[in-house]
Amino acid sequence: MSNVVRPEISNDWLRIHPEVQQAVQTGRPVVALESTLISHGLPWPVNFETAIAAEQAIRECGVVPATIAIWHGRPTVGMDRSMIEALAQRNDVAKASRRDIGTMMALRKTAATTVAATMALAKAANISIFATGGIGGVHHAVPGEAPSDVSADLIDLGRTPILVVCAGAKNILNLPRTLEWLETEGVPVIGYRTRTFPAFYLPSSGLPVSARMDSAAEVALAFAAHRHFGGGGMLLCRPLESAFALTEPEWRNAWQSARDAAEVAGVQGAAVTPFLLKQIAEHTQGRSLAANQALIVGNARLAAETAIELARISGARTTA
Numbered sequence: 453m454s455n456v457v458r459p460e461i462s463n464d465w466l467r468i469h470p471e472v473q474q475a476v477q478t479g480r481p482v483v484a485l486e487s488t489l490i491s492h493g494l495p496w497p498v499n500f501e502t503a504i505a506a507e508q509a510i511r512e513c514g515v516v517p518a519t520i521a522i523w524h525g526r527p528t529v530g531m532d533r534s535m536i537e538a539l540a541q542r543n544d545v546a547k548a549s550r551r552d553i554g555t556m557m558a559l560r561k562t563a564a565t566t567v568a569a570t571m572a573l574a575k576a577a578n579i580s581i582f583a584t585g586g587i588g589g590v591h592h593a594v595p596g597e598a599p600s601d602v603s604a605d606l607i608d609l610g611r612t613p614i615l616v617v618c619a620g621a622k623n624i625l626n627l628p629r630t631l632e633w634l635e636t637e638g639v640p641v642i643g644y645r646t647r648t649f650p651a652f653y654l655p656s657s658g659l660p661v662s663a664r665m666d667s668a669a670e671v672a673l674a675f676a677a678h679r680h681f682g683g684g685g686m687l688l689c690r691p692l693e694s695a696f697a698l699t700e701p702e703w704r705n706a707w708q709s710a711r712d713a714a715e716v717a718g719v720q721g722a723a724v725t726p727f728l729l730k731q732i733a734e735h736t737q738g739r740s741l742a743a744n745q746a747l748i749v750g751n752a753r754l755a756a757e758t759a760i761e762l763a764r765i766s767g768a769r770t771t772a
Contacts, residue, residue: 465557467523468577469530475516476578479767481759483510483752484529484574484582484614487521490536491545491564493585494744495730500540502745504533506583506752513756518579520570522548525560529577539564549604568604571612571685580675580762581615583755585748586652587687589621589630602633609685610637615675615762617688617755619747620650620657624707627657634687635662640678642671644690644754653698653743655691668754672761690754696746698739706735 468476475482485506490499507517518530521539528535539545539562548556548563550572556563565573567587574582588603609616621630631649634641641649643661651657665671665688675686691697698706710731719727732740 466576467526467528472516472518472530481515481763482518482579483515483755483759484579485517485519486570486584487519487539487564488547488566489585490539492547496540498741500537502748503536505749509749509753510756515756515759520565520573522556522563524562525557527573550608568608571608571614574614575612581755581759583617583752586619586621589625590633592626606633609639611684613679613684615686617751619652619692620689623651623654623657627659631659639685639687641687644688646691650689650691653703655697668757669761671758672765676765690751692747696743706732709735
């Protein structure tokens with residue numbers, strides 16, 4: 453037993469960038485960003501360009517961005533440009549949900565964080581607002597069976613007091629069941645200037661949200677009250693602009709074509725998502741990549757605007 457190597461974890465469990473730490477301590481607004489889209493969601497160099505553009509959109513609002521990942525076994529809140537570029541180019545980056553944080557730390561792995569993991573680490577760093585592309589949801593069941601594949605994103609939205617700004621969820625999911633699950637978890641689903649739930653590349657799924665709000669100030673007040681009375685997360689859904697959106701037939705055809713190609717090629721495991729996204733981009737002649745970039749950057753900007761309003765509310769209550 454004496455020859456067993458016992459990994460040690462530093463007492464400093466969380467690395468927070470000095471700029472982010474100072475902003476949190478002084479009450480300056482901060483917006484968290486996830487890293488799965490960088491390593492697993494988009495191809496190089498669009499992934500790197502999109503991540504930098506999202507951070508820039510946040511900075512243009514006077515807000516501090518904090519891209520989150522696990523870097524060589526250490527959860528990291530706020531990454532510099534070189535780290536983001538490395539995540540975008542490396543092909544050995546793991547994908548970590550909330551359940552995987554401890555494992556990645558013990559094994560000294562570098563991992564991109566999903567919505568669920570990013571929420572957990574943002575909360576640990578006292579960040580209240582997080583921008584992403586789309587959330588996970590309930591997958592369609594095998595015919596004759598009840599849905600069993602439920603994203604951890606939904607669970608964490610129910611228990612983690614973070615405002616998540618997104619473009620809804622991809623319509624390959626079971627969206628009615630996804631919304632039912634969010635309702636059961638007590639998660640308000642707010643439509644930003646819309647009464648219907650967006651479906652990522654599509655501006656609308658046709659399904660109703662729990663409330664419509666037309667300003668960042670309204671959203672910030674709703675979230676502050678929700679959190680004050682013990683609520684968990686809140687979802688703010690911003691539809692993709694029509695100039696970038698795909699049509700329903702266009703999306704369905706691209707998705708089916710990509711799935712057929714993956715089956716023929718025998719693609720499995722971590723290679724599936726990059727393969728599908730590449731196929732969809734080719735089928736739509738690059739429009740899906742432009743749409744993905746537009747929705748992520750737009751969500752980041754709205755998150756920054758909302759973070760400013762939330763900081764004003766928090767400051768007013770502190771000085772009252």
